[in-house]
Amino acid sequence: MEYVEPVVRIANCLGTPVCKYLQYHRKLNGYVRNFKRIRDELNCKMKDIELQLKAELLRPLGKIPKQGVENWLKDVKEMIREAQVVENKVSNGRYICRACSGKLVDEKTREMKEFLDKAPNASEGLAIDGPSAGLPLPTSELVGDEAVRNEIWACLMQEEVSKIGVWGMGGVGKTTIMKHIHYDLLKQQRFERVIWVTISKEFYVMKVQDNISRALESKEYLDKEEDKLRRAAILSEMLKKAGKHVLILDDVWDKVSLEEVGIPEPSDSNGCKLVLTTRSEHVCKYMGCKVIKVKPLSEEEALILFLSEVRPNMVQNQTLMPTLKLVVKECAGLPLTIVIIAGTLRGEDDPLIWKNALGELKERIGKVEEVEAKVIESLKFSFDHLKDKQVKHCFLYCTVYPEDFEIWKDNLIECWIKEGFIDDMGTRQEMKDKGHVILKKLEDNCLLENNTNKYGIPCVKMHDAVRDMALSITSMNPRYMVQAGLQLKELPKRGQWSPDIEKVSLMFNSISEIPTDVLPTKCQLLTTLLLLRNPIKKISYSFFTNMPCLCVLNLSFTKIESLPNSISELNNLTTLLLSGCSELRYLPCLSMLQELKKLDLSGTKIEEVPKGMDMLIKLRYIDLVVRTLKEIPAGLLPKLVHLQHLIFDVDNEKTSLKAEEMEPLKKLEYFKGCFQDINEFNKFISSMQQSKTLMNNR
Structure with missing residues (x-):
């Protein structure tokens, strides 16, 4: 029977014209070489299509393959399998007749060539929006994290495992994995509560207690209690009442005493689980966790993620792909680094730019030895490639x-405006629009994470590794001193106030007093001082005398009752923010603050407009939502002709206005307040319409 097939093949060949038969016989080796070349081309094309498709399915979310692409890939795999069978038969000498082998190889080559010609057009995209568009990332699309995710999930489902420690270096994707686990837990409802709390590098028991109680929507029960032990006891009861729950502690840097915080020990009897993410395996072991390591991505997984960010069809550019793969290799399999470097090079098609980027990355990473330092150097590459100096300043701010702070986008843009990072334009709206363009640039480069908080307010966040990189820059030039949210009870010591500091942020601390002996003789270059959200009650007279160049002062939501007269000597001050200072009743004369552009006194207890305010002709922004304010002095507003933003308390009838007071404010873009009666309001509207007509006729 083994000779039947060759005999049949010879019979088939006899039906072929003699010249073609002879050609198959004489040029068999040539046919085989052509067969292998087309087979390899088809195989490469299939792999390129698969790689691009995987990348497209990651960004944006909710994509599915085009039907034609799926069918082509399925058929090509079968074709390549058949080609392998033909190759095996020919190489093993299964056919007595060389012409029969030549004919078989030629026919299969033609079939493969036809498949190659019908390959999907990669430049038009290989995926389309699926029914799941806009939903959280499906599990199958988590590059490289599937095995770890499954292991974590399995542990959560096992009664004998109560504590799980997920560890790995910064930027490896621990938080991302846990966010998907968190979503799956909420969806499947196997636990009564799923609680997410971010710990961060600086650990404070009371802050963690507040965050957990806030997640339980029971923070009011802790607000009145200051004793740590009693707070722990109250929190413990809250968690017990929460029933069978999963508590996820993200970004743990050191061991945490569950008893000190008030977290009941998870066990199989109460059905509760504790999951923590950390950079330290030691922390996991110390806390008695089941240890699960998140490893960097494999070369293929890293390449897929990189292509999904930089541009999936880049895989078709065979000139760039070798360099691109080397760039990906320098990212060391870290998703954070991959995403940020890809964002930096997105849209670049010049091979020289890619080769230069590769050389620069190699040089930067080669200068340092520690793994964490290599990550920071990689991220600095992205920062340095921000071409606009304005954008760099906005990012560092x-x-x-x-x-881990959720920064409201609108508030951040306001800060950029008052810092002077956004050039002065014709209107305030134009400056806000420019701010949103800068935000988009930073988000596209993946230096800021786009987010929406639980109230639906658009926010951005900095990954902790990105923040470490930025702080390494601001520790040198421009020089910042940032000690925000560290529960400080007093100002940093005199030695920390170096003369070359430009910006100081001490927001969200517990500082209650500012003594006279803290600052050095001169903070000659200090332009920004952020003291908001501190229980400051008193500021010494001499404090501001050491800051001749201060431009931005934010004392919002402090407990000060009055400001020292020395504030009047801040001749370069452009922004004074006192919003939410509910105890503030007195301000000194402001007439000397000739550069002041923004003044926010909302929520204070002042009864009179500050003296000298009529001299501040550069004011663009005033917020006077003050219920205790007794009047708006006649003639004040007409002098402030550059005002663009003006707000009063609409419930305070004593601050109601006349149209004639508002008519000179031709640059006003936003107003909130009330007029004395409907006639005054109509006069104001008529005046605004006339001004608009005159402007349009110019």
Whole structure:
């Protein structure tokens, strides 16, 4: 029977024209070489299509393969399998007749060539929006994290495992994995509560207690208690009442005493679980956790993620791909680094730019030995490639907030405006629009994470590794001193106030007093001082005399009752923010603050407009939502002709206005307040319409 097939093949060949038969016979080796070349081309094309498709399925979320692409890949795999069978038959000498082998190889080559010609057009994209668009990332699309995710999930489902420690170096994707686990837990409802709390580098028991109680929507029960032990007891009862729950502690840097915080010990009897993410295996072991390590991505996984960010169809550019793969290799399999470097090079097609980027990355990373330092150097590459100096300053400013802080986008843009990072334009709206463009640039480069908080307010966050990189820059030039959200009870010591500091952020601390002996003789270059959200009651007279160049002073939500007269000597001050200072009743004369552009006194207890305010002709922004304010002096507003933003308390009838007071404010873009009656309001509207007509006719 083994000779039947060759005989049949010879019979088939006899039906072929003699010249073609002879050609198959004489040029068999040539046909085989062509067969292998087309087979290899088809195989490479299939792998490129698969790689691009995987990348497209990651970004944006909710994509599915085009039907034609799926069918082509399925058929090509079968074709390549058949080609392998043909190759095996020919190489093993299964056919007595060389012409029969030549004919078989030629026919299969033509079939493969036809498949190659019908390959999907990669430039048009290989995926389309699926029914799940906009939903959280499906599990199958988590590059490289599937095995770890499954291991964590399995542990959560096992009664005998109560504590799980997920560890790995910064930027390896621990938090991302746990966010998907968190989503799956909420969806499947196997636990009564799923609680997420971010710990951060600086650990404070009371802060963690507050965050857990806030997640339980029971923070009011802790607000009145200051004793740590009693707070722990109250929190313990809260968690017990929460029933069978999973508590996720993200970004743990050191061992945590559950008893000290008030977290009941998880066990199989109460059905509760504790999961922590950390950079330290020692922390996991010390806390008695089941240890699970998150490893860097494999080369293929890293390449897929990189392509999903930089541009999936880049895989078709065979000139760039060798260099691109070397760039990916320098990212060491860390998702954070991969995403940020890809964001930096997105849209670049010039091979020289890619080769230069590769050389620069190698040089930066080669200068340092520690793994964490290599990550920071990689991230600095992205920062240095921000071409606009304004954008760089805006990015570095984000370090003034506490670690893991959700920064409201609109508030951040306001800060950039008052810092002068956004050029003065014709209107305030134009400056805000420019701010949103800068935000988009930083988000596209993955230096800021786009987010929406639980109230639906658009926010951005800095990854802790990105923040470490930014702080390493601001420790040198421009020089910042950032000690925000560290529960400080007093100002930093005199030695920390170096003369070259430009910006100081001490927001969200517990500082209650500012003594006279803290600052050095001169903070000659200090332009920004952020003391908001501190229980400051008193500021010494001499404090501001050491800051001749101060431009931005934020004392919002402090407990000060009055400001020292020395504030009047801050001749370069452009922004004074006192919002939410509910005990503030007195301000000194402000007439000397000739550069002041923004003044926020909302929520204070002042009864009179500060003296000298009529001299501040550069004011652009005033917030006077003050219920205790007794009047707006006649003739004040007409002098402030550059005002763009003006707000009064609409419930305070004593601050109601006349149209004639508002008519000179031709640059006003936003107003909130009330007029004395409907006639005054109509006069104001008529005046605004006339001004608009005149402007349009110019």
